[in-house]
Amino acid sequence: MNKIIEVRSLSKTFDNKKALKEISLEIAHSGITALLGPSGSGKSTLLRHLSGLVFSDHREGTEVRVMGELVQSHGKAAPQVRRCRARAGYIFQQFNLVNRLSVLTNVLIGALSSTAKWRTLTGCFTQEQRQQAMAALERVGMAAFADQRVSTLSGGQQQRVAIARSLMQQASIIFADEPIASLDPESARTVMELLKDINEREGIPVVVTLHQVDYALKYCQQLVALREGEVFYQGAAADITEQALTALYTKAPTSDPMPAPAIRPLRPTPAFASRSIQGQPS
Numbered sequence: 001m002n003k004i005i006e007v008r009s010l011s012k013t014f015d016n017k018k019a020l021k022e023i024s025l026e027i028a029h030s031g032i033t034a035l036l037g038p039s040g041s042g043k044s045t046l047l048r049h050l051s052g053l054v055f056s057d058h059r060e061g062t063e064v065r066v067m068g069e070l071v072q073s074h075g076k077a078a079p080q081v082r083r084c085r086a087r088a089g090y091i092f093q094q095f096n097l098v099n100r101l102s103v104l105t106n107v108l109i110g111a112l113s114s115t116a117k118w119r120t121l122t123g124c125f126t127q128e129q130r131q132q133a134m135a136a137l138e139r140v141g142m143a144a145f146a147d148q149r150v151s152t153l154s155g156g157q158q159q160r161v162a163i164a165r166s167l168m169q170q171a172s173i174i175f176a177d178e179p180i181a182s183l184d185p186e187s188a189r190t191v192m193e194l195l196k197d198i199n200e201r202e203g204i205p206v207v208v209t210l211h212q213v214d215y216a217l218k219y220c221q222q223l224v225a226l227r228e229g230e231v232f233y234q235g236a237a238a239d240i241t242e243q244a245l246t247a248l249y250t251k252a253p254t255s256d257p258m259p260a261p262a263i264r265p266l267r268p269t270p271a272f273a274s275r276s277i278q279g280q281p282s
């Protein structure tokens, strides 16, 4: 199978702090992959490198490929980085929608990279694009809100609009950076179910950073866990052990455990309910 993500020897230093330390990984699975790890472990930094928004330290041998295309190498953008960015849907914790514009216009913004410049400047989208945007809103269950200002929506509804924008963009992969961190549990479940459904039906791979281990185990088939800028675990979600999860969120042996995310069963199943992190509320 073609590789979805290939990262070779990726390091990133911010002001003498090494956020990523020679990370190498491969994801061949076209399902949903969770990036896990304690706060500050480098999840968002890795995701930004994958999407070509941030470039690595200048080092020979560093390469980042997404869906087979080179995004960056040796700390420099690949010539086709714009195309790579246009093909990646990006979903953020804070939604990144334009509050004063309508839901429909926000979704149409997903078509900007494939639209003539004069049309984008005048906001003059084609009838076909409007129909596509409405279809994307139907897909996420938000068609009834098309004419409403985004500022009037709940967080969960805004995240569904952001997903519709990725569909409008015809993204070949979705990167989601803590998409449920600001949501209540019900909205979080709706958003994760939607990502799962899109992954299964449209076949779009999803890479998602999560603080909630329970959601990662329920919705993601693959895990990449980072700890202090290094890959701590890479593999099937079903194969990670309770001990590994505990160690992931535990500082150096002499220290207290880091504040770990809640890991409570969403809908307890025998397999799922058996996973918990020590010391977490049930």
Ligand SMILES: Nc1ncnc2c1ncn2[C@@H]1O[C@H](COP(=O)(O)OP(=O)(O)OP(=O)(O)O)[C@@H](O)[C@H]1O
Residues within 6 Å of the ligand: 014, 015, 017, 018, 019, 037, 038, 039, 040, 041, 042, 043, 044, 045, 046
């Ligand atoms: N633009 C930046 N300038 C300076 N330091 C940064 C910058 N971005 C990230 N860092 C640092 O890099 C490290 C990794 O940050 P990153 O945001 O990738 O971690 P994370 O695992 O996503 O954390 P969280 O779960 O809290 O969002 C942290 O120490 C952070 O302070």
